[in-house]
Amino acid sequence: xxxxxxxxxxxxxxxxxxxxxxxxxxxxxxxxxxxxxxxxxxxxxxxxxxxxxxxxxxxxxxxxxxxxxxxxxxxxxxxxxxxxxxxxxxxxxxxxxxxxxxxxxxxxxxxxxxxxxxxxxxxxxxxxxxxxxxxxxxxxxxxxxxxxxxxxxxxxxxxxxxxxxxxxxxxxxxxxxxxxxxxxxxxxx
Numbered sequence: 001x002x003x004x005x006x007x008x009x010x011x012x013x014x015x016x017x018x019x020x021x022x023x024x025x026x027x028x029x030x031x032x033x034x035x036x037x038x039x040x041x042x043x044x045x046x047x048x049x050x051x052x053x054x055x056x057x058x059x060x061x062x063x064x065x066x067x068x069x070x071x072x073x074x075x076x077x078x079x080x081x082x083x084x085x086x087x088x089x090x091x092x093x094x095x096x097x098x099x100x101x102x103x104x105x106x107x108x109x110x111x112x113x114x115x116x117x118x119x120x121x122x123x124x125x126x127x128x129x130x131x132x133x134x135x136x137x138x139x140x141x142x143x144x145x146x147x148x149x150x151x152x153x154x155x156x157x158x159x160x161x162x163x164x165x166x167x168x169x170x171x172x173x174x175x176x177x178x179x180x181x182x183x184x185x186x187x188x189x
Contacts, residue, residue, distance in 0.1 A: 053078045072179040082179070086187040096179060103182045107148035109155065112171035113162060118142050124161055130154040138189070145175070 056065050056078050068147060069075050073081060076096045084092040084099075092099055113121050118139050125134045125144060130152040137143040148154040162169040 049074070072183060076179055084183055084186050091186045093184065099179065099182050100177050103177045103185070106150055106177070107153050107155075108175045108177060108181060109146045109148070109158070110137070110170070110171060110173045110175050111144045111146055111158060113142050113144070114168040114170055116142070116165065116167050121167070124165070125158070126156055128157045128161060130157055143171070147181070 009101070009153055053074070056067060059065055060062055061078070067075060080095065082092070082094065082096055083090055084097060094102070111125075118136060120136055121138055122144065125131055125146060129144055130148050131154045132149045133147040135145045137145050146154060146158070158172060159169060161167075
């Protein structure tokens with residue numbers, strides 16, 4: 001920070017305040033970096049989200065804008081470059097596509113299994129050799145998200161497990177890697 005290089009921060013829960021602050025910063029000639037903790041996380045109306053997103057992109061053509069948000073879909077829609085920081089260290093840096101390519105090799109499946117209780121299925125899925133992580137997506141309908149170990153597939157093992165236990169496998173669908181999955185994997189601990 002210096003008088004020639006000031007950093008201005010916007011923190012606003014009220015979307016009107018955030019939009020006004022961004023307009024103000026966007027018109028300031030002396031500011032070359034903007035740290036914007038936007039109200040995107042708190043806005044319910046789509047037109048306000050779109051307006052803030054467009055303002056950030058407009059300002060970003062001439063200034064560096066740092067957007068801090070826990071809504072990663074909004075970060076992806078707004079930012080050209082994404083950095084994930086864990087415990088004060090940068091653990092990922094690149095475009096959304098670059099982060100996805102780096103995370104590729106780990107198959108993610110959405111699986112629905114019937115005819116057993118959710119805890120039994122969860123336990124059995126976690127014990128499969130090619131499975132790295134199992135999340136319960138919907139406890140009432142036995143829906144799971146399964147991440148396979150690096151460069152492996154757990155589809156056949158899941159199918160065999162269901163056959164062995166006389167469970168009905170009603171869904172087995174590969175999912176695209178989401179930024180949330182990348183974030184979770186990089187920041188777990």
